[in-house]
Amino acid sequence: MKKLHMILTLTMILCFIFGCQDKQAMAELEAFRAQTIVEEQNEALFRKVINELNKGNTEFFKELYAPDYGYYFPSNSQEPLSLEETQEMINMHLISFPDYNWTIEEIFAVRDSIIARISNAGTFTEDYYGIPATGNKVESSAIFIV
Numbered sequence: 001m002k003k004l005h006m007i008l009t010l011t012m013i014l015c016f017i018f019g020c021q022d023k024q025a026m027a028e029l030e031a032f033r034a035q036t037i038v039e040e041q042n043e044a045l046f047r048k049v050i051n052e053l054n055k056g057n058t059e060f061f062k063e064l065y066a067p068d069y070g071y072y073f074p075s076n077s078q079e080p081l082s083l084e085e086t087q088e089m090i091n092m093h094l095i096s097f098p099d100y101n102w103t104i105e106e107i108f109a110v111r112d113s114i115i116a117r118i119s120n121a122g123t124f125t126e127d128y129y130g131i132p133a134t135g136n137k138v139e140s141s142a143i144f145i146v
Contacts, residue, residue: 039109046114046146050102056094061087092129097122097138105141114146 045064052060061069061083070080073089081089094100100122107116121139 035111038112042112042114043107043109046107046116046144047104050104050118053090053102056098058087058090058094061090096126096128096133097124098126099123114144116144116146118142118144 049060049064052058065083067083069083069086071086072080073086100120102118102120105117105119107114119139119141121137123137124134126133
């Protein structure tokens with residue numbers, strides 16, 4: 001009976017110790033969990049963008065992107081492309097390279113940003129902004145910070 005009493009007492013003490021952990025540590029843990037959820041959602045959203053591009057769908061831009069969206073392409077450009085200009089550029093790309101495919105090689109979610117290394121390839125079958133089609137396969141890669 002003494003052993004049972006000691007075990008129950010020890011169990012109660014342990015429950016009290018673990019139940020009264022530092023509230024600041026618990027708040028930090030909860031903030032970390034919330035940040036992890038945001039990062040997972042951002043990564044899933046970026047993967048959805050790539051999947052839609054691979055389907056040839058650019059209408060998703062209107063659904064997923066903010067009206068004041070800007071795309072810096074090329075990356076040294078001082079003026080970003082608007083949502084409509086980006087959609088037009090991607091559509092032209094898909095016409096010129098109908099089998100174009102984007103592949104996520106690496107992806108990192110950091111706070112409210114996504115960093116992704118993308119590779120892509122397609123066959124150049126239609127003129128592209130005045131450049132005559134060659135019929136050759138084109139491959140490239142890029143790093144996106146979104």
